[in-house]
Amino acid sequence: MYSFEFEKPSTIADAVAALAAEDAQALGGGQTLIPTLKQRLASPSALVSLSGISEMQGVCVEDDGSVSVGGATTHATVASEAANTYPALAALAGQIGDPAVRNRGTIGGSVANNDPAACYPAGVLGSGATIRTNTREIAADDFFEGMFSTALDDGEIITSVRFPVPQAASYQKFLQPASRFALVGVFLARFADGVRVAVTGASEDGVFRWSEAEQALNTSFSPDALMGLHVNPMNMIADLHGSKDYRAHLVSVMTKRAVAACS
Amino acid sequence: MTQVSMTVNGKSVSGDVEGRTLLSSFLRDHLSLTGTHVGCDTAQCGACVVHVNGEAVKSCNMLALEADGTDVGTIEGQSNADGSLNVIQQAFQDHHGLQCGFCTPGMVMSAAALLKENPRPTEAEIRKYLEGNLCRCTGYHNIVKAIMAASGQDAGSIAAE
Amino acid sequence: MPKDSGIGASSKRREDVRFLTGAGNYTDDINVHGQAYVFFLRSDIAHGRLKSVDTSAAEGMPGVVKVFTGKDFEGVGGMPCGWEVTDKHGAPMQEPPHPILAQGKVRHVGDPIAAVVADSLEQARDAAEAIDVDIEELTAVIDMKAAAQDGSTLVHDDLKNNICYDWQLGETDDAKVDEVFANAAHVTTLDLVNNRLVANPMEPRVAVGEYKRGTDEYTLYTTSQNPHVIRLLMCAFVLGLPEHKVRVVAPDVGGGFGTKIFHYAEEAFCTFAAKACNRPVKWTSSRTEAFMSDAHGRDHVSKIELALDAENNFVGLRTNTYANLGAYLSTFSSSVPTWLHGTLMAGNYKTPVIQVNVKAMFTNTVPVDAYRGAGRPEATFQLERVVDKAARELGVDPIALRRQNFVTQFPYDTPVALTYDTGDYNGTMDKLEAAADLAGFAARRAQSEANGKLRGLGINCYIEACGIAPSNIVGMLGARAGLYDAATVRVNATGSISVMVGAHSHGQGHETAFPQVVADMIGIDESMVEIVHGDTSKIPFGMGTYGSRSLAVCGSAMVKATEKVIEKAKRIAAHLLEASEADIELKDGQFSVAGTDKSVAWGDVTLTAYVPHNYPLEVEPGLEETAFYDPANFTFPAGAYACEVEVDPETGQVSVEKFTAADDFGNIINPMIVDGQVHGGIGQGIGQALLENCAYDENGQLLSASYMDYAMPRADDVPFYGVDHSSQTPCTHNPLGVKGCGEAGAIGSPPAVVNAVLDALNSGGKAVDHIDMPVSPSRVWAAMNG
């Protein structure tokens, strides 16, 4: 690692101020950032830890019934605290990495990082969640801009993510055998006004909504409704662990399983 | 350099570290607690697992300064007060849950965290929980068996014996 | 009744206490006062000409002690290869130099170009970034078959081609082999790949070099399976140092699996640099570095043909293999695809005509050398896959086909240079059938099918040649070392014993099992005996631990030394008891005169040896003996394995549901430890079969360079294993009758897993002949979908 200063503010305002310094970077749980720094792929001047900001911690239910998760809330906390209010989200959080990773990694870090194989982006996009930052609210549909790229500005902090709670939802993750990230992960949420299907792990463009599947499921919510539907393999990732065709196939299989789990 | 203070295995310690000093380095290099091992640089092997405020954490993936003011537990602090092996350690010895011993500190620390959360885990729950702990020697058989035994379950009844 | 101590007892491991309490002493735990750290600048280009390496900026960076490049090692030897293979025309293998730091060319991603020694690792790394390297990139030689073509780019410009050797074993008359195949009633042919693996002991390699000017002495602490071998190679071939001035210490070592046998450039570097910098120098490999500098394993591409007569007897076997050696010859690399592979092609079968052909290739990849099993898994995989395919083609039961062709008479001379001393392959198969409940398979399959899964059963037999090795034989075959081992049994005055052994324990439990033998022989408590290993200044010259040899070879030396001790102690006892030496018996730690009640305790005799007041004058005082043991033959552990898998037909995901091993290891000293060795081997074998894949792209970039892409088996990838060791035909030529158990699991399991997957697919109506390892979900899905 290159050397950097370390700061640990206790309020969002202080964090925003600290991040204004040139090349300062936010530190969530560090589960992605620290390995990156070890490889010397980044050289921030300062890391501003968000772990000491109590207003960014925890899961709560808002007046409209939506579930709000503080930006610095760990995966482990979501897995336990959202278990009753949004079980599919809790289940997703409980499938990220391993217990030690879940005890440190945060929703803000995961969403800000937008790894094309990460789990949360599927949950956020599939739920039609709203990302709240220190300056604004961003709809999930506008937030993810492709692999490792988001609508966040420099120094902008995800302070919380607000999830409308669907009638039913399910996250189906097919593991990449080495990293155990998603080779393909599908988050499906069924709301009164329609179904949302978000796919991670599969596409060169990062997390995406599978609108054909959504339409088919809006017409008939059953695995059979997906018969014959496939995502275009052209846009899929091909690597050691799976070809484009295989990933495209898995998208269908995982979506069907998600439907079955919600039925 | 910044001063960091924490409690490690019940003792207060402090030291001057850089921003980039990892908790694993602080334990190994500053405190000479070399029982915590480092086996990878991508936070996947789990040889470095310690407890921070009672929770399992990969110490290779946490800055020492993030642990300021916390209560850290390492393998060196696991034995009973008289120095004898604790229940989990003893079960690992009884059931040959280790060979080269390199993954062992992390395994024991993860097992302790699991049993705190889930005092009688099933075989499947143990295997799942150990997702972040690699062992290259044992094929996991005796590790899983040892954890079952440590939780008071009859390891002798394991089907494929 | 299981024994509770001595030979045959599952004594708990004493070494566990330190490992379980964080008190182990691994190489990275060693810090020498004043040490500096080295960072190696490694090539990120697979193949290129080094036009210039400018270190001037780096030299002035903060904390930098010294910067080294290939030029600094021009007068120094290169990394040696310990085995000269002779090709089929009688010519010696091509043996290119392997410098400590690259000279002239870089030949694989990870090839070290420069080394920066600095006060801290981060400073060394900062300075390494300031080194200006100009490399003219050349075409990377990656594909072995292409590399063998005339006109291929050369990995080593001074060699005539990229073929290290073109080797043959068995029938030399091609026409005779052709005739066997022409006359066969059935021929089964299979093209297969034995996937490249990375051994991945959980402890990365570490080296700490230290030099004391006052006494002109060097110490190297290193993660090695064989400290004496390292000292010998480094002193005699690389650095030209007198051995008596060099101490090599391999303290607690966190797993080896072969990859810590070899003498590595980093070890020689740290030793050399400690003097050059006048400071101890430490290197700790990162995992990323390990992937591109630890010797890799396997990587064979083979065609195998099996000829059967009308009664399904095996009548001929022919293999053609390309074996990847990587960019340089690692210490034992040349022996792996040849003498450790070709010799095993007979397997458990009495095939009369066998011809093995191996072309060993240089490519722009990390050197390949022995990894758990080394050559034997590659042989077993080919053979057992082709036998399984033959059974399917012929519509016969795969177990029956194997049984029909088993060797049943011993000793048995194979057509590929080995003499199996003993075995009982049918008996071991009987044990497997019972232990694996093969009778219940049909019901289990029906259950899986009811859950929408395909279930398959895969069988595998293996034999391995262990207890490496008779020095005279390996010498004839090109080994540049003897492969005996040594032990010194030092009895202390009060009767406790230290045994200094050449073997090294890095997980195998020698510290527990070896004392069981000595204690049993004398009749004292195991706790009275301790094992000392891993330090050339303390142990006799032994060859270390690999090839499942420790107990069979070093253990035999220990038995011989203990016998010498007992013989001498009897002479002393005879004196004390005023009896004839011939009448003295030793039992339960008491020397007694046969037929009388006169006796003297072990401790009284040992005390007398060191306080020789009342003592036989013709006997030397003291009680310490050394023995060297050179085995008369290899040992031949053998076994039969069964694997049951479920395949998810929608995703191609394979899960191992049941795995059973029946092994014949001869006599067993500590059953608990032996079971553990088999478990570990199976875990790695399942890893090879389903998960692990070290892959390069066509430019020689390593695609699986971390655990993000190299899939290690985890706890939830494997089931509990059933292990049965009750089939025991003791080795006929070593004193303990032991055969070795360290590699069996890794040799026996991959074919069982792959055979099971194919059985599952075929049971589901998918006529799939073969899938290369790792049998990943995507490959299974692709195979199912044509």
Ligand SMILES: Cc1cc2nc3c(=O)[nH]c(=O)nc-3n(C[C@H](O)[C@H](O)[C@H](O)COP(=O)(O)OP(=O)(O)OC[C@H]3O[C@@H](n4cnc5c(N)ncnc54)[C@H](O)[C@@H]3O)c2cc1C
């Ligand atoms: C072994 C292992 C396995 C894993 N497995 C999975 C998996 O299966 N699925 C999965 O989805 N992920 C997985 N991860 C990644 C893990 O979920 C990370 O926790 C997550 O991707 C990043 O979160 P973090 O809090 O650790 O962020 P950090 O690593 O601290 O930061 C990541 C990035 O986000 C920025 N950032 C952090 N917090 C904020 C914020 N509040 N606002 C704005 N920017 C912020 C940082 O500046 C940095 O650029 C795994 C990680 C490891 C080490």
Ligand code: FES
């Ligand atoms: S060293 Fe921390 S996970 Fe590998």
Ligand code: FES
């Ligand atoms: S005991 Fe060696 S890695 Fe687990």
